[in-house]
Amino acid sequence: MSSSSQDLFDxxxxxxxxxxxxxxxxxIGFEARYNQVEKDIRLMTNPDALTAWSKQHYTKILPICEILLDRYPLIILEGDVGTGKTAxxxxxxxxxAKEHRKEAMLYKMSTRVRGTGLHGEMSKLVGEAFQLVTTEAGRKRFAFLLIDEADALASSRDMVQSHQEEKAGTNTLIQKLDEARKLGGRLVVLMCTNRISAVDPAIHRxxxxxxxxxxxxxGERLELLRNDLQGVQLTKSQLSELVQATGPTESRPYGMTFSDLRTRFLPTALLAAFPEDPLTFELLLKAACATPPSPPFPNT
Known part of the structure; x- marks a missing residue:
């Protein structure tokens, strides 16, 4: 019995x-990251454009173009928790989709595809998820598949604690990525992970x-605070002090994440002022000092 899209996608x-x-x-920093991958996705979704370019300038398809055309439609976003990978x-x-005027869908795969531990369940659900997206890509011509917490679905098969079911699920995921390369650019897979070292090396490759x-x-903390605190009367030196208070210290080698800044520190300061008082530098600094940054995610 096949699973429904509600079972497979959030x-x-x-x-x-x-x-x-x-x-x-x-x-913060989105434009630079988008510019890094835009041409990658453009070639993934329109491989004929590269062959046309090669023939225009060289009258033939260069070997280097064949290398690029043989790449997998996979982009991995990796890094610390709360740094904006999924967003x-x-x-x-x-x-x-907007810039290239493409009719597209974004599917966010659910961690429910890990299954309940029954033999073969994870492989079956991963396979069904890719099949549904592939079918949609065939109908809509283009689809993105977003796999969040990818280390939970693509864990390294070499890990001692990896169960046979997880290894089988990773094998299926690799197989489906291989098949996605044959779709002519109708599917692009985006994987996000806090633990890149836990993702299987075959996925890396x-x-x-x-x-x-x-x-x-x-600089990024300053940009965020300037944007989010527009209208609050703060001097340059006060902003600088807030930047320092939210960063690494002598006793703590790491600062706040983007999520810490926007979901913990700034709301704490605002609620300390609301509803009777204005938001002041003193309240902001007190909140910054009272908000411990999230500890780095152990990358093991």
Whole structure:
């Protein structure tokens, strides 16, 4: 008995999506990351464009072009927790569909495809998920498949604690990526992971590009605070002090993540002022000092 799309996917979103676009405008560093992968996805979804380019300039298809055309339609976004990987992946899919005027869908695979531990269940569900997206890609001509927490679905088969069921699921995922390469650009897979070292090496090798995400730098924290605190009367030196307070310290080698800044630190400061008082530098600094950054995700 086949599983329903509700069992396999958390969401199926038509692209371009105004909601995703609105969230993307608040992502620090999104433009640079999008520019890194736009040409990759353009070639994945329109391989004929590269052969046309080669024939135009060289009257034949160069060997280097054949190498690029043989790549897998897979991009991995890896890095620390709370650094915007999933939001960026969604934004890349929506922006690409909009800029290239493509009718597209974004499918967010559910971790439920891991199954309940029954023999063969994970492999079956992974296979069904790819089959459904492939069918949709055939109908819509183009689809993105977003696999969040990819280390849970593509765990290294060499790990001692890896169960036979997980190994079989990873084997199926690799097989489906191999099949996706034959779809002529109608499917692009985006994987997000906090633990790139836990993802099977065969998945690494198939990635056309790996985008790395780190905790925000001083410049990125300053940009975020300037944007989010527009209208609050703060001097340059006060903003600088907030930047330092939210970054690494002598006793802590890591600073806040983007998520820490926007879902913990800034709300804490605002609620300390609301509803009687204005938001002041003193309240912001107190909240920054009282908000411990999320510890880095152990990359093992």
């Amino acid at each position: 969401q199926a979103i038509s692209l371009p999506s105004p909601d995703i676009e609105a969230r993307t405008t608040r992502l 960026t992946a969604e934004g890349i899919a929506s922006r690409f 198939r990635a056309a590009r790996i985008l790395s995400f780190n905790r925000p730098t001083e």
